[in-house]
Amino acid sequence: MSLARRIREMEASPTMAVDAKAKALKAAGEPVIGFGAGEPDFPTPDHIVEAARAAAYEPAAHRYSPAGGQPALRQAVATATSASSGQTYEAANVVITNGGKHALYNIFMALLDDGDEVLVPAPYWVSFPEQIKLAGGVPVAVATTKDTGFQATVAQLEAARTERTTALVFVSPSNPTGAVYDAEATAAIGQWAADNGIWVVTDEIYQRLVYGDARFVSLPQVAPAAAERTIITSGVAKTYAMTGWRVGWAVAPGEIAAGMGKLQSQVTSNVCNVAQAAALEALTGPQDAVEAMRQAFDRRRQVAVDALSAIPGVSVVEPMGAFYVFPSFEEVLGAEVAGRRVENTLDLAEVLLEEAKVAVVPGEAFGAPGYARLSYALGDDDLAEGIGRIAALLAG
Numbered sequence: 001m002s003l004a005r006r007i008r009e010m011e012a013s014p015t016m017a018v019d020a021k022a023k024a025l026k027a028a029g030e031p032v033i034g035f036g037a038g039e040p041d042f043p044t045p046d047h048i049v050e051a052a053r054a055a056a057y058e059p060a061a062h063r064y065s066p067a068g069g070q071p072a073l074r075q076a077v078a079t080a081t082s083a084s085s086g087q088t089y090e091a092a093n094v095v096i097t098n099g100g101k102h103a104l105y106n107i108f109m110a111l112l113d114d115g116d117e118v119l120v121p122a123p124y125w126v127s128f129p130e131q132i133k134l135a136g137g138v139p140v141a142v143a144t145t146k147d148t149g150f151q152a153t154v155a156q157l158e159a160a161r162t163e164r165t166t167a168l169v170f171v172s173p174s175n176p177t178g179a180v181y182d183a184e185a186t187a188a189i190g191q192w193a194a195d196n197g198i199w200v201v202t203d204e205i206y207q208r209l210v211y212g213d214a215r216f217v218s219l220p221q222v223a224p225a226a227a228e229r230t231i232i233t234s235g236v237a238k239t240y241a242m243t244g245w246r247v248g249w250a251v252a253p254g255e256i257a258a259g260m261g262k263l264q265s266q267v268t269s270n271v272c273n274v275a276q277a278a279a280l281e282a283l284t285g286p287q288d289a290v291e292a293m294r295q296a297f298d299r300r301r302q303v304a305v306d307a308l309s310a311i312p313g314v315s316v317v318e319p320m321g322a323f324y325v326f327p328s329f330e331e332v333l334g335a336e337v338a339g340r341r342v343e344n345t346l347d348l349a350e351v352l353l354e355e356a357k358v359a360v361v362p363g364e365a366f367g368a369p370g371y372a373r374l375s376y377a378l379g380d381d382d383l384a385e386g387i388g389r390i391a392a393l394l395a396g
């Protein structure tokens, strides 16, 4: 075996795997409905695509640009993040990355030494534990359940804290649960982190996708004491239907931002200039498409919650943000589904794909066996049809 241990010991991304499998089956003519990876079904708004087209004809875009990002985009991110967080960020605090996922990897690489512990409230997004381990850190899951709305409390975090605790991952709105922490809970967690000298890595990629009475709260806005040890990540993927363009960012105190820029100068150089031009237009151009998409997601959210809740044995906590629903299937486990014994949600996801041609991501991928994640960022017809198939299969 010549493959390095760090890769042998690593899990491939389950969200990417489910998405690839569903897309491949679909391409082969199977009538698969994919609730797997979270990606808006809308096209990127025209004015953004036009900005990219114009950039593609600019000779400057054909050349290298600063590894940490184009100055105009870094400034636009600094301005937007200053407004949402109540802090003052400058272009030098921003690193433009190949999607939000890459920003997170850079952060852990810049922040962690071997053995440093990172608290990760579960259910968590699939890549956090693997990225933390790649950077030499130790992910420490802090379990939450549907009974507490999938929200971690200060008491739980404190119980998990040790001398090696270096950082906390804070994601609101949450992937995979759609939970949104309110201002009071966010402030309490931020203050706890500040009191204990713990870094906060806060993923704000779903900040524009909140529903009903829920409001997005940026952690440093309500916990200014934590700001000097807070790193914010976000990107254009979810807000502007730009998953494939791969533009995200990290906004960090100067030393950390410079460290991530240094890493990037050795590892990737700049993110595609054409994609950066598109991201700049997304941030600074008209915003009406954002609200139109949010309203569509909200409508689908309600359809998904109602349809899943009506299935016997399935229970749902209403998601208030992002575009995921995370139902519990615990009551249907241990039974036969389509003539096959289903012991856990890994089995269930397999049966759903094979027998109902519906792709979901099993809760095990998010550190939460017994649940499954469905993205409702797909077309209305597919959404209704897909959940209908799940209901029919479980009804036998």
Ligand code: GLU
Residues within 6 Å of the ligand: 013, 015, 016, 036, 037, 038, 039, 101, 125, 126, 127, 175
């Ligand atoms: N964040 C999205 C998801 O969880 C994209 C897929 C991924 O990169 O994991 O589905």
